[in-house]
Amino acid sequence: MPYLTSPVVPAGTLARTSQPALPTGDGLLLRPWRAADAPAVHAAFQDPLMHQWHIRACDSEEEAAGWIAGWQQEWQGESQAQWAVVDADGDDLLGRVALREIRLGDGVAEVAYWTVASARGRGVAVRATTALSRWAFEEIGLHRLELSHATANEASCRVAEKAGFAPEGTKRSALLHPDGWHDVHVHARVRGD
Template sequence: MPYLNSPVVPAGTLARMPQPALPAGGGLLLRPWRAEDAPAVYAAFQDPLMHQWHIRSADSEEEVADWITQWQSGWKDERQAQWAVVDADTGELLGRVALREIVLGDGCAEVGYWTVAGARGRGVAASATTALSHWAFEEIGLHRLELSHATANEASCRVAVKAGFAAEGTRRSALLHPDGWHDMHLHARVRGDRASV
């Protein structure tokens, strides 16, 4: 039985091109992950704040190297698109921004991000998320991006709002963290919404 609508974004759109580097505001660059990023990612995941708001830990640089391999293959599979957020001048790793759960046919994906401890409070996550959203809408043609964070994570909520993601509601007891089940705020941005950064 045929569908009544054509895919929002045709299959193969990502796989046909190399993953691009994306300039972002504030002297940031979003670039594809490299194998040599493993030590910096491992160091970032030793931060206790990462353990508070994320469900993953890193036990070794070798484990992180496997993550990076998976992040790289996610582009070819069109399941996810992950970028290192770096200082455009020095190349220093400042964080990560990603499209997860990509469904090209429906024109949607989920945004995720984190920053290293030394980059927090500088607008890195909001600028990176804004740049990624612009690319996803204007270059790829996605229609809707979603973003979730624990309701107690006020810093992440500020990032979402600055990046133009409107609050849509609370998903009760939606994600299991090490300290128990967390309610999650759901934010979304659709094509045409504007960011404040």
């Protein structure tokens, strides 16, 4: 049965190119992950705040290396796109920003991010999310980006709002963390916002 509309973004748009590095224009760089990032990813996940707001733990550098290998492969599969957020001058890992649940045909993806403890309070997540959003809309042609977080994670809510993601509602009891079920705020940006 044929669709009545054409795909918003044709299949193959990501896979036929190499994953780009994306400068933010203000001292940060979003770059593809490297195997050498594994120690820094493992160290980031030893932070108690990561345990509070993320559903995964990272028990070893080998596990982090496996994650990175998976992140590198996801680009070709066009299902997710993950970047290391680094200081443009020194290449120190400051965080991660990603497009998850990419549906090119629908023109939709979910934005996710985290920062290392030493980078918090410096606008890293906002700047990285803003740069990624600009690229997703202007270069790839996505139409809608969604972002969600536990309602109790006020810092993530501030990031979403500062990056231009309008609040759209709350999903009740939608995310299981180690301390139980959390309500989730849903935010979104559409092209032209």
